[in-house]
Amino acid sequence: MWNNQVIIMLLEGIRDTLYMTLMSTVIGYVIGLPMGILLAVTDRDGIRPNAVIYKLLDVTANLIRSVPFLILLIVLIPFTRFVVGKSYGPTATIVPLVIAAAPYIARMVESSLKEVDAGVIEAARSMGASDFAVITRVMLVEARTSLIVGATISLGTILGYSAMAGTVGGGGLGDIAIRYGYTRWQTDIMVVTVILLVILFQIFQTAGMKLASHLDKRK
């Protein structure tokens, strides 16, 4: 059974999984990063408190995050079809992945930014820094280690979600594992895909943590 066809299928699975995970993370950050910054900035002890904006984002993030991903996946099918033109395959899966990931990422970013020492922010403000400068030149820079750790964790979570999307024909390694392991009872192929997922996960984690610690100058 380990013929070329299976190997090609697995390689394509890896490619699709990487494509979905990385794309979703990137787009997730395009939405989640500003959202996280806004959450940190508008919170009561943020640099520009704003109860209305904070509450709005807070509720939105909680709402989306409280829906189990599998259900979100199904609920979003019409929307996905509207955006991508179809509801299955790797590209279609990116839509629910992004929607699930963005609030998750926003929370990660929010908590990273809140770790930044208030004294350093105060020092920057005493130099005449604007709010924008405080965010871009102080908060994001000082929090970079924590932000990268957050990104690493987010990437791992999205990888897991992408595999889950396999249950509804999402493509990638998760899809293969479900099709062969569950539908056809070919356990060996399922085991191999699971091992591949674990390896991918490990690579992401190790690379992310290495980068974070390399960039950390606090020690």
Next chain:
Amino acid sequence: MAAIEVRHLYKSFTQKGMTVEALSDINLTVEQGDIYGIIGMSGAGKSTLVRCFNYLERPTDGQVLIEGRELGSLTEKELRVQRSEIAMIFQNFNLLMQKNVLDNICFPMRLSGKKKSEARQRARELLAMVGLAEKERAYPAQLSGGQKQRVAIARALACEPKILLCDEATSALDPQTTAAILELLREINRSLGITIIIITHQMSVIREVCNRVAIIERGVLVENGRVEEIFSHPKSRAARELILRDGPGGAGEGDRPVLPERMSGGKKLRIVFSENSAFEPLIANMILKFGAPVNILRADTKNVGGVAKGEMILGLPEDGHLQIDIEKYLKEKGLEIEEVTGDVE
């Protein structure tokens, strides 16, 4: 024109329905070239007050004028420009931990739009000035407290400020380092003519470098004036307490004096000498004259604004008549005396 003028300043904080009156009716004037100390116990409102000097904290009421400009009348943008002319250093240094020393000093210059190469050149000059030229590539985490504060001072000077605010800048440092940092501040004041505000809870810091001082107690300014004046004739209870707590010797040797004996009971007099030479013969003669022992509860000399001042606290004999005679005798000799009340330690 005064560097800083504060008029009827009030600041209150409201938290969970509770209002804390952090400052009330503060009035003070800091002249150009002053090294102005602000002293008070923890929670007195010192930090809040200096943060009003650059409007990091907006007063609830009253005015702050910097060289005649009222901060409350400035727009957000004008205020930011104004802030860049008032530098600040802190107890915890507040350096950017992810940037090296050179980039930390460049930071305010880059903020105000200076070119990178120019900023670096100036940063190197400043680093040499604070004596850390060889550390430009180090990160703050690799420096000692004193070195971090030197970097913070270099950073504070980067944009050529007219005023330097120091909030407990030496409180996290050991005595030697404190003395060195104070010396650096004095040097900056002398050579660059920068007005310096020093917040502290240590009287020794005030005594070492300040020419003027304001004493804050629970949000109220209880006394202010020239440092020698306040050391010689403290009027408020808070001032006397702070002076008593001030240990002998140099700055930063701790808040607690080593008392030869715990002061308690009986009548106590505080004497201030301007010249040390008058010290011993006078007390010796007094004892000879009255044939009664007096207890020297505390004696030391302090360097107040560069002038040596002797201070002595005498415990008098129980005899009431003798007490009156002794007081009279000391006054005749032209000494400033004052009764010390309460149990002091």
